Amino acid sequence: MLSHILPIRLRMDVFVYGLLLLTLSKCVVSKSPHIVFIVADDLGWNDVGFRNPDIISPNIDYLAKNGMILNNSYVQPVCTPSRNAFLSGFYPFKSGLQNMVILPQAPSCAPLNRTFLPQKLKELGYATHIIGKWHLGMCKWECTPTYRGFDTFYGYYNGAEDYYNYTILNGTDFHDNKEPMRPNEYSTYAYARRADKVITQHNKSQPMFLYLPFQSVHEPIEVPKIYENMYEDIKNDGRRKFSGMVTALDDAIGNVTDSLKRNGMFEDTLIIFTSDNGGMPSYSGNNYPLRGSKATVYEGGTRASSFVYGLGLQKPNTVFDGMIHAVDWMPTILSAAGGGQVSGIDGLNMWPSISEGVPSSLRSEFIYNLDDSLVPIMGRAAIRMGDFKLIEGFAGAFNDWYPVPETEEDAKIDEPKVDYYQLYNLRDDPNERNNLHTKEHRMLKKMKERLEEYRKYIVPPVTEKADPASDPNNYNGYWTPGWC
Template sequence: MKLRRLAFLLCIIIDLEMIYGEEDSAIKVPEITNAPNLEKAHLYRILLNHSTSRGILVLNALQLQLIPYTVIMLILPIRLRMDVFLYGFLLLTLSKCVVSKSPNIVFIVADDLGWNDVGFHNPAIISPNIDYLAKNGMILNNSYVQPVCSPSRNAFLSGFYPFKSGLQNFVILPQAPSCAPLNRTFLPQKLKELGYATHMIGKWHLGMCKWECTPTYRGFDTFYGYYNGQEDYYNYTVLNGSDFRDNKEPIRPNEYSTYAYARRADKIITQHNKSQPMFLYLPFQSVHEPIQVPEIYENMYQDIKNEGRRKYSGMVTAMDDAIGNVTESLKRNGMFEDTLIIFTADNGGWTTFSGNNYPLRGGKATVYEGGTRASAFVYGSGLQKPYTVFDGMIHAVDWMPTILSAAGGGQVSGIDGVDLWPSISEGVPSSLRSEFIYNLDDSLVPIVGHAAIRMGNYKLIEGFAGAYNGWYPVPENEEDSEIEEPKVDYYQLYNLRDDPNEHNNLHIKEHSMLKKMKERLDEYRKYIFSSMFSRLTSVFASLIRFERSRYTFKCSGRTITAVKIKGMLRKRSRRLIKSTPLTWSKGPTIMFSKAKAPLLRMDVILYVPLLLSLFECVVSKSPNIVFIVADDLGWNDVGFHNPDIISPNIDYLAKNGMILNNSYVQPVCSPSRSAFLSGFYPFKSGLQNNVIGPAEAACPPLNQTLLPQKLKELGYATHMIGKWHLGMCKWECTPTYRGFDTFYGYYNGKEDYYNYTIANGSDFRDNKVPIRPNEYSTYAYARRADIIITQQNKSQPMFLYLPFQSVHQPIQVSCYCDAEKNPRTLRRHKPSPFTLILQGHEDLVYSAFTIIVKTRETLTIIKIQVFRIAIIYLCLTDNCVFEYTMRLFTFLIHVVRIMYILINDNSATGAMFCLAIK
């Protein structure tokens, strides 16, 4: 009887410990992993000697699973076997109930991590924590994601293909007025319905244009991280604006961001209510550029001679340490055994910044395997077959329904993702996922590929596949690896079972399969949601970052980037080009400068007093005033200083007016503009240091009265056309709040001349309303000036402030190619430094301009010389490098148009033209 009671007591203790054992996190039983090898006598001693609930933790670890139940039956005396058998049956039933409790879920996303950038794929990478979880869990060998960040994250959380959300074309950028569709229910919202506490740490990148787009409005109880796509790892800035928040509150952790994320994860886990399941979404910033890492991690890779690869590898190890800290926190808090850990990259490695996908083809921003096949694994609670490699297909859209299923939720209808949890948990590939869409883009000039589909073993790419179409080995020394870039056909068909690295295009041999897959793509096309992104520059111009200043040119509808011949045409750069945080001049296109253009020193304090004093001298009525500012125009870039420049209208005004030979301005844009309009030195306005960046919470002091405000007091109609660049952090900083009756132009320091984007967010307004003129911006400014002048009440004096965008970079205008192949430097065409060479503009071959100058008494018509604009057609296939373009000339043409309109409308009587060369 005593033995029977003892047996029942032991079983009850085991039962209780299985349910409540998680409360004691200090007890560790690593030796139990070898339990099947223990001798029977030793097991019997364990059973008899550990009589407290905490001592029986050993049996809890066994859970009657590591040791076959029959072994225990053999250990006990015969008369107890039936009793223990009956209770054991009850215990196993209860055990099933305990295991079915909703697991904690940690969903880790590594940013821009290449296939070859983890230890379980490449032993040269030090990632012991990632490797342990992968090898002791289940490696997902065919896990697919989108080619770039935002689309993947949207797919993870919504279960929808990005092309059904308008996210197929690119990523959401800092100033983009868009976000993932608000009518879609996100994964954390579903998990909250199941009783989960939901937390997010890291990179959001799904929009921030209004609060409803941000994490705490999309299902997360807490958020700690940044909204945009990239930022500095130390000062948390993007476009010189700080981007780091604790929930909605801006903060600055003052440490390497990877450390900050691990620290916050530890805090959340420690403070978590253990009776409630937890979902932790942990999308790391690592290893997205900028390539920044503490020296201790870089020093771990002294054998890697290539600087970029050395730093990048260190970033992987730093992230691995952070993941190790998270798992240790789970163990310390008794949650590890009940946690399902999911790890995936969001896209392939970015080879420009030392990511590596070898032997897979391509990389980030391509629909090749190197851009879409992710390093991924699952570990922990619910896996029936750990220590395995799972070859079944899984796509980013599947994670939402799969995680919900693992959490005990039901099926989600109407989404693209399928529930693969039964398949993954049992380690058996599922027939539910036999095809998926890599990407489907309706853009004429796509960023990350026109279309690609997987059906069974076959993959079809239709159209543009992405900018990086070669195979990129890990560089062995300071020289970056050679790039093999094959000729690409419009249709690319690969059998990935036989050719996983996409070498053999079968589109001709397998015509029937090609036809079948094209038809399937056409079916999906019915559901394309128009891209929320503007038509951006090519991936070369928008993604590749260089040191400081780089020119881009438009030619025959393409955007070409001037880079070194060893930069992207045949090889990557010899050594890492230092990458710095984005600033006002560094949107998605970061520029390097071949030579420092001379800038004039200045003192612009005289402009406002000079203009105001002129009003007092007017006898009859106040003159109309046109104040023209040319952007980044050099001393030698006008005809009256340099005969090689064709600027007849500016030259006429200068030579028939008064040339200001000692007129000074500030070294950069915002300070000059502030001085023009306020009459204060920039150092008295806090603008002495730099320019106002797009995301910067700054503008000239609101207590300063600007020139147009003074002019309005004198009865002037005040209009502004062009570049503001004096702040936009709140409406009070913008032109129509600072004295201008109307505004037509852009708020920031630069933008694309054709699509009006900066940081790929649109920036063009008619007063306060965002618009898109759909023409070269210089044309748009002249057209609006025409409208304003034509509609001007002639009885009222007019002030027109016309700060042209020209000739600020990006260098965009109808262009030409230099006859010399592969020039190594970007230089002006000889013999004319600003030679106006056009491609495809025959209507400008012969041009005559007439300036009509009307005085009070007479009308003088001056015929300006007819000049010929040479047209040189020279685009030498892939090695074409463009020279300086004719943007200045276009600017000059429109100056004369404005003059002509003024005079014809009898508005030029007494007019004063002031050309400020900045």
């Protein structure tokens, strides 16, 4: 054999060289993945094809079914709090963001003393990009994406923009990095086109983080006729257009995955998909059979359609029933990227469980919301502990169960009266129909005491008082930072 005739020194050199090759091969296998983090806006539990066959979403369905569907993935009841949780790893009530969303005229933003996910990813060598909706404050430049860890930004700062002219209230809201501009096409087309540009121009030897918080399917309910025509059998006008919006979103996601494939990056990419909150029945979103809607702490407002697909999943084609919360995405993504633990945050690293497809008891408790202000718009207080969920006081404006509307009359919203305390066993009663608060006295007491522990960490809500300095007329008709 070769080892019998080589000198000892040369045999040692061959051995060392072999170890080097083995080490390099392991580095190649375990290299940091490209990560695409997709957020759909106001997408309901029943608004995706892999749950509702009436919805046309082949790209979403393929990724979900061939990846891992996260069956117990939770978010906040509305936009701003969820986005803050995704990027910071902190509960909104610890950031002053527990009482609805940051309005365009408000001199507020997500706390600047918190390190955001893209800042940590840049420490790991990632290129970082955001395309779409920010909604974490924009009164000064320091609040905006390119000051919070993103290399590039293409999108809008606020919420509820028009899908064609990108206006909200009395101004246009769109920027390419710091430059105000306005795309000349429907937003899913514009975002997919920019994503293709970012992916194509990316240095393939560097890991990429692409955050894609789409505008879709938030109101206003607007969609090109070609998509609406795919649902001619739906008689309810709003639901027909809304369904078309889901398909437009799905097409954009398909275009992004096609771009990854053309550029030889798809097999090295981890794709994460989630809604930021539940659907809004009054704007044709649907969460049935879950109870409630967006802006409530019921399951319909907080249990998100979510999945992961791609590099790092050892058990694809599965459903993961472990709990994961919006605050967990920051440490989970960092772990998938090869980073270490993040201390001092509320989020937990769920990547070992998700990647291995192994149920975990790591996340057994979380806060849906905690807001002791005079007007707790999206629910005063709710906590999950194991199988049990406690709602204390106001749960949100939409308390019912809302099937998919078939006619305009079916879209009418009724709001039943409820008890001050609502206690549910979600394992036995996932649709929150059987209030146990008069039966489970010990559990009620335990959960009330735990809520009081969390209350020690409440930060007062940020101000939403409109500042006249924000007026877009001061900035050539654009919502622009620099006035607070």
